[in-house]
Structure formats: C-alpha cells, structure tokens
Amino acid sequence: MSSLRRRIFGHSTPDLTLSRDGTPDTNEEVQLVPISKLKNLTHKPSKRRNGLIFGLGGLFGVLLAAFFAQQNEVINFEGLMDMNLDSLIEVLPPGLMKDAKDIQVGTASSYMFQHGRDAINYDSFSIGLHLQSQGISALHPVIMVPGVISTGLESWGTEVHSRPYFRKRLWGSWTMMKALVTDKQVWKKHIMLDKETGLDPPGIKLRAAQGFDAADFFITGYWIWNKILENLATIGYDPTNAFTAAYDWRLSYGNLEVRDQYFTRLQSYIETAVKTSNHKAVIVSHSMGSQVVFYFLKWVEAKGYGGGGPDWVNTYIDSWINISGCMLGALKGVPAVLSGEMKDTAQLNSFAVYGLEKFLAKEERVEIFRAMPGISSMLPKGGNAVWGNRTWAPDDRPGQVISYGNFINFKESNFSHSPPNLTVDESLNYLLEKSDTWYRDQVLHSYSHGVAHTQKEVEKNENDPRKWINPLESRLPLAPDFKIYCFYGIGKPTERSYFYREEQDPLRKLNVTIDTGYSEAEVDHGVVMGEGDGTVNLLSSGYMCSKGWKMNRYNPAGVKIKVYEMPHEPDRFSPRGGPNTGDHVDILGRASLNDLILRVAGGRGDQIEENYISNIREYAEKVEIYDDK
Numbered sequence: 001m002s003s004l005r006r007r008i009f010g011h012s013t014p015d016l017t018l019s020r021d022g023t024p025d026t027n028e029e030v031q032l033v034p035i036s037k038l039k040n041l042t043h044k045p046s047k048r049r050n051g052l053i054f055g056l057g058g059l060f061g062v063l064l065a066a067f068f069a070q071q072n073e074v075i076n077f078e079g080l081m082d083m084n085l086d087s088l089i090e091v092l093p094p095g096l097m098k099d100a101k102d103i104q105v106g107t108a109s110s111y112m113f114q115h116g117r118d119a120i121n122y123d124s125f126s127i128g129l130h131l132q133s134q135g136i137s138a139l140h141p142v143i144m145v146p147g148v149i150s151t152g153l154e155s156w157g158t159e160v161h162s163r164p165y166f167r168k169r170l171w172g173s174w175t176m177m178k179a180l181v182t183d184k185q186v187w188k189k190h191i192m193l194d195k196e197t198g199l200d201p202p203g204i205k206l207r208a209a210q211g212f213d214a215a216d217f218f219i220t221g222y223w224i225w226n227k228i229l230e231n232l233a234t235i236g237y238d239p240t241n242a243f244t245a246a247y248d249w250r251l252s253y254g255n256l257e258v259r260d261q262y263f264t265r266l267q268s269y270i271e272t273a274v275k276t277s278n279h280k281a282v283i284v285s286h287s288m289g290s291q292v293v294f295y296f297l298k299w300v301e302a303k304g305y306g307g308g309g310p311d312w313v314n315t316y317i318d319s320w321i322n323i324s325g326c327m328l329g330a331l332k333g334v335p336a337v338l339s340g341e342m343k344d345t346a347q348l349n350s351f352a353v354y355g356l357e358k359f360l361a362k363e364e365r366v367e368i369f370r371a372m373p374g375i376s377s378m379l380p381k382g383g384n385a386v387w388g389n390r391t392w393a394p395d396d397r398p399g400q401v402i403s404y405g406n407f408i409n410f411k412e413s414n415f416s417h418s419p420p421n422l423t424v425d426e427s428l429n430y431l432l433e434k435s436d437t438w439y440r441d442q443v444l445h446s447y448s449h450g451v452a453h454t455q456k457e458v459e460k461n462e463n464d465p466r467k468w469i470n471p472l473e474s475r476l477p478l479a480p481d482f483k484i485y486c487f488y489g490i491g492k493p494t495e496r497s498y499f500y501r502e503e504q505d506p507l508r509k510l511n512v513t514i515d516t517g518y519s520e521a522e523v524d525h526g527v528v529m530g531e532g533d534g535t536v537n538l539l540s541s542g543y544m545c546s547k548g549w550k551m552n553r554y555n556p557a558g559v560k561i562k563v564y565e566m567p568h569e570p571d572r573f574s575p576r577g578g579p580n581t582g583d584h585v586d587i588l589g590r591a592s593l594n595d596l597i598l599r600v601a602g603g604r605g606d607q608i609e610e611n612y613i614s615n616i617r618e619y620a621e622k623v624e625i626y627d628d629k
Helices: 058-071 077-082 085-089 094-100 126-133 174-182 184-191 226-234 253-260 262-277 288-299 312-316 333-339 350-359 362-370 383-387 424-433 437-446 455-463 538-546 591-601 616-622
Strands: 007-009 030-032 142-145 153-155 169-171 206-208 242-244 281-286 317-323 408-410 483-490 494-502 512-514 527-530 560-567
Touching: 126 226, 126 591, 142 262, 142 288, 169 174, 169 184, 174 184, 184 362, 226 591, 253 262, 253 288, 262 281, 262 288, 262 312, 281 288, 281 591, 288 317, 312 317, 317 591, 333 362, 333 424, 333 512, 383 424, 383 538, 408 424, 424 437, 483 538, 483 591, 538 560, 538 616, 560 591
Parallel strands: 142 242, 142 281, 281 317, 317 483, 408 494, 483 560
Antiparallel strands: 007 030, 153 169, 153 206, 494 512, 494 527
16 A cells, blocks of 8 residues: 555556656646555555654653753763754663654655556655646645644743743754753743643743744754645745744643734734735644634634634635644543653653653643643543443444443552543543642633534534534534545554553552553553554544534535545654655655645645545444434
8 A cells, every 4th residue: 555546647557666767747647546446555564663752742752862861971961952863862762762763864765656656756845846747836825734742932031040041942942852951940930831821921931933944843853844845845835825823832722812813813814825826725734733723713703803704714715734633632632631641651661661750750741731721622522422431432343342432441440539430521520620720720711522413502602712622513614615635644553542540659649540550452551552643543533524524513514525544554664654654743744645735735636536544434423423303
C-alpha cells in the first residue's frame, strides 16, 4: 500500500526502479482514484518508537531529555542554546535515541511506488514541482492553523525574572531546554496561566510566535509545517497569499479573543485576502487547530462576536482542509490532567521513571496541564453515546476481552479512592470531582462535552459559545458552497483505555495512578490500545466526517464532505516515517497529504475521490446518535 496510490500516470508500464526522472511530462494526464481500485499491496510496517515531544505526551519527552542532560556534568549549559541534535543524542537514553537519530534533515530520502507506483523523489519541493508540471498553481489564499503545542511561545515580559528570556521562546526552542534544566521554577511560572483567570499571571507575558517561523519547526531539525510550506511555495505561494494563524494553545478559546483578539484578527485577514485575490480562502488546520477552526466558524457569524452574519462563511471560505482533527477530543487528554500520565510515561523503564519523577513529579505535571485550559479543550466529547458503556463500545473488536467502553478500569476496586470501572462520561465526572475548584470552573465555563439529539437543541446552542467547540452540539454554517476535506492517518495503535490503581504512596497528593505493573492480554503497562494515528482515536478523527456531518441537524445546508484516509506505512530507515507515514504529527510531511493540500489550494479539489480504508463507517453506524425522524 502506498501514500500516493491514487495517482496513475497514463497507461505506460510503471518503472519500478528508483529513478530521479519519475516526474510525468507537463501534458501527461493524471487521474486520481481511490485505493480500492488499485491492487492490494502488502507491506509489513516496521516497529519504531515515536518521539515524545508532540501531543500531550510531548512535554514529558522534553523533560526526560532535560533530566538526562542534567545528570551529565560535562555539558556546558551556557552553550546549550547553540547545541545541535547530534550533541543532544549523546546524553539521551537509548529508547529516545531511536527517535532522535538522524532527525536533522541533511538529504531527503527517496521512495518508490511499486506495482503501479512510479518512482518519484521525496526531496524537498518534489510534490509541488510535480503538480506545477501538471498546470496547478496558487489560486485560493491559504490560511494555516497549527495544532496543540506546535506553535512556539516567546516571552515579552520585562520584569526582572523575564528579562533574560526577552523575545526568546520558552516553548519550542533550545532556550526552553536550557530553562527547564537550569531555571525550572521560572520556566513553570512563565508557562502556566493564572489559575483563576486563565490569562497571564502578574508580571508574565508569553505570546505565540508569528509568521511561518511560528510552526515550521518545533526545534532545529524537527519540522512540522515546513514540508507543506516548501510545496506551497513551489506552486506560487508566499507571504502575500499564505498565512500561518498561530495562537497561544494554552488559552481557552474564549480567552484567545479576550487577550489576543485572535478570531478578530483571523476574520480580518481572511476578508483582506479574499478582497485582494478575488478568490475565496482555503483554511488548512491540524489536530487541535481543527477544533479552533470549528469554533471560529461559529464565532465569526454570531451576533455580538464576529458579527459576519449567516452568509459570511459561504462568502469568504471555499474549503476547510481538516488534517488529523480531534473533532471529538483525544482520550489521552484524560489521564494527562487526571494523574499526569499517558502511554509515553507508563511504558518508560524504571530508571527513566525515577529520573522523570525527581525532575518533574506527577503532581507538578498535573498542575501544569490543568493550568493550560486550551489542552482541556481536547477532553473527549460525545460521552457514552460515542465511546461506549461498561459492556460495549462501537469500536470493540471481535474476541476482545474487555470492552473499550470501560475507559478507566480498576483491577481491584476495594480501595477507598477507587470507584468501579468508569465510562468516558463517568471519567470526566470523576476528574472534575477530584480537581481543584479553579480547574473545574475553567472547564465547565469554557467547554461542553455532550450530545444534542434534536435539531431544536442544536439551534438553541447557536447562542452558547461553550457549545461551539463541540460538533455534536452545534451545526455547520449555512454555507452550501463550502467544502470540507477530512484527511487523517489510520493504522497506528492509539490509547483507548487504561487500568488504574489507588496511589499507595502517602506522600502523593494524587489519589490514583496508571497501574504500570499490569500487563495482560490487550493491556500493556496499564494501557489498552485501539485504532487511530498514534494520538487521536479513529472515532474522533473520522466519525463526524463519515456520518455525523451527514445528519441534517448537524449539516442542514448540505456542506460537501470528503474523507481520505491514509494508512500508516512507515519507512523503517526514516526516523519520521518517510513519505507514507500516518502518524499524527509526521503526516504533515506525507507525500500524498501534500499532494491533496496543493490540489485543493490550486482549485482542483474536485479531482479528489473519497478513500476509506478503516472500519470507521461500520463503527459510526454503531454510535448511539441518530438522525431526526
């Protein structure tokens, strides 16, 4: 199977040798077809361990690396900001070295399409050059909305404790690494928002970096949006017709507007871009960025907010490219804010766990995560109707011993703090019950996680900003010309449920912790894996696109939705998975994804045919949400 299996070049016999002359001629016909029309290809994906610096697990990898760096006395922290990745590898534990090795991109790897797949280079700009040869060029203005934690945050404070970091990134740079190791308390003070207001703490001013530099790389050598930028530039995009709408992902969505006027600025930019280009805009979002876009679509038209009126989206936006969008949240967000854990920490070896706990204990991690209300926007939505109950879940597999509907399991439930097994609904209630008042108030004031089962409920929610983040409680715009493209990876094991136990350390403030000592059947160190892209579960990325938005109450204007699933087929020799990866973050460099983005931006989105590989449509039919009769 391949990332570009939809591309067939004429009727010529494919050249199966690796070649640098694989790009078709300018006048050669290109046709897009779904995978189901091509031969089934088998490819055994290699097993590799992903880096720990992205998603909610991202913070822990950075902290762990910092801990090991701290133990190495030969490191000169004065020069840490100039350290390259090769230097960092020397102080990383073996497990993380597998991810970091060769991460700095010197020369891009090549790949070969077999059994009908032409050889084509995966060099920078190659996808753009190929589409340029087919006559595709920049047409629609492009606005890119990054995902959670991928936007760099820089300090603009001028208080004494902030001056050493003025205009330096305290998230997304080597400055962050240095501050973590040498000035941890000051770093925490900067990165955490005020617990009561959800805004800047007194004397602290951290802001999202701006421009393409805000999200092209996380740290030197670790690209995020850079490959997309390279290919967009190749067909004619530049800062005059493309824009990165970076935001402070720590803020709740309401506070993005209160503090930064984020949505007002985004609305203004889109209107200006459309006026100067005479073409509607295309919005490209990733991960949490897709939730931000959905919220914006409601905000921009609402009276008393954007005030654009019911025709604004239809007038100004041609398409929304939703990449790996966590439309129904990310399940791994629950253990992150409940006990400061997830798979990335649960499966560390004992030495690494000891180091991480000494450097940043679970209580500290919970405090940090909860003091970033934006992260809690990704708590799961839809409750038991989507995620199942104690006996059943839509995505349960044949022969499965324990239903995914048991989201948090307790192997022994006779402890004072251990409740019975919990569904997703019950887990959210348990989280809020065990949380401080300030966190509970932040979540309940900002977000909603339920289901609107009737059109009347949906229309009522049009005036409730808490519902605007939840596509199961609010509808799409009344924009019949608007189009949505859902592109996401599948086939990479993703956290689906957990086994917990009572925290037996009397010095701990937390009541429960993942039972990392429990591994049996489907359970690995207390974690049960399901289907997804390694971060976002398949039900979250695929349900709304495959069925939810096919229901009249959620899509009364009949907005056109196209789904294109991409299997995770990593290159065993590439630390980022190569051109066929379906990983949640690395998919941004996937060849077929870049091809699809450029086609939509260039006005050729109608050439894209839907491509389903997973069982999402089968699972969606089992979800207990039904259309109005």
